[in-house]
Amino acid sequence: xxxxxxxxxxxVKRTGEKxxxxxxxxxxxENMFWYRQDPGLGLRLIYFSYxxxxxxxxxxxxxxxxxxxKKERFSLILESASTNQTSMYLCASRxxxxxxxxxxxxxTRLLVL
Amino acid sequence: xxxxxxxxxxLSVQEGxxxxxxxDYTNSMFDYFLWYKKYPAEGPTFLISISSIKDKNEDGRFxxxxxxxxxxxxxHIVPSQPGDSAVYFCAARRNNAGNxxxxxxxxxxxxxx
Numbered sequence: 001x002x003x004x005x006x007x008x009x010x011x012v013k014r015t016g017e018k019x020x021x022x023x024x025x026x027x028x029x030e031n032m033f034w035y036r037q038d039p040g041l042g043l044r045l046i047y048f049s050y051x052x053x054x055x056x057x058x059x060x061x062x063x064x065x066x067x068x069x070k071k072e073r074f075s076l077i078l079e080s081a082s083t084n085q086t087s088m089y090l091c092a093s094r095x096x097x098x099x100x101x102x103x104x105x106x107x108t109r110l111l112v113l
Numbered sequence: 114x115x116x117x118x119x120x121x122x123x124l125s126v127q128e129g130x131x132x133x134x135x136x137d138y139t140n141s142m143f144d145y146f147l148w149y150k151k152y153p154a155e156g157p158t159f160l161i162s163i164s165s166i167k168d169k170n171e172d173g174r175f176x177x178x179x180x181x182x183x184x185x186x187x188x189h190i191v192p193s194q195p196g197d198s199a200v201y202f203c204a205a206r207r208n209n210a211g212n213x214x215x216x217x218x219x220x221x222x223x224x225x226x
Binding site: 004009035040041042043044045048058059090092100101102103104105106107 | 115117119122145147149154155156157158159162202204206213214215216217218219
C-alpha cells in the first residue's frame with residue numbers, strides 16, 4: 001500500500017515569510033509532484049520531479065521552488081509567501097516506467113495572512 | 114484556458130439511482146484519462162481510467178465512457194451509494210508529456226439516502 005505523507009495538515013503564515021512544505025513517500029517512486037487545489041480550478045501542477053535533484057516546472061511555478069535531495073522526499077518552498085498562495089497543497093508520487101496512477105497525500109491547507 | 118472542464122460543480126442523486134458525471138476536453142493530444150475521487154480532508158484517490166484507444170472501461174459499479182469525436186468522457190456510477198458522496202475530478206494525460214496530468218475543476222456528488 002502506497003503511503004504519501006505531508007508534514008502539516010494546516011499552516012498559518014504571514015505575508016513575506018518563507019514556507020516549507022514537505023512530502024515523503026514510502027514506495028520508492030521515481031516521480032513526485034506538487035499541486036495546488038482551488039475551488040472551481042481543480043488541481044494545478046506547480047512542479048514535478050522525475051529523479052533525485054531533477055525538477056520540471058508545471059503549469060503554475062511562479063512564486064514557488066522545489067527541492068529533491070532524496071528519492072523519498074520532495075519539498076515545496078514559498079520563498080516569500082503572499083495572500084494569493086492561500087490554498088490546499090497536495091503532493092503525489094508515481095512509479096517511473098510508464099505507471100499511470102498518481103498517489104496523493106492528505107494535503108496541507110495553507111493560510112497566508 | 115482550462116483544457117479539461119467539468120461543467121457541473123455539483124450533482125445530487127438518490128441512493129440506488131445512476132450518477133453521471135461529465136467531463137469535456139479541448140486538447141486532441143490527450144491519450145489517457147483518469148477519474149479521481151476526493152473526500153474532505155483526504156487526498157484524491159484513483160478510481161478508474163481509460164485509454165484513448167477504447168471507448169468504455171468498467172470496474173464494478175463504475176464505468177467510464179469516452180467519445181473521442183466529441184472530446185467528452187463520462188463516469189457512470191450504478192447503483193449510487195451514500196459512500197460515493199465526494200468530489201470527483203477528471204484528469205487527462207498528453208501523449209507527449211507522460212508525467213503531467215491536467216485536471217478538471219471537479220464535481221461534488223451528493224448521494225441522498
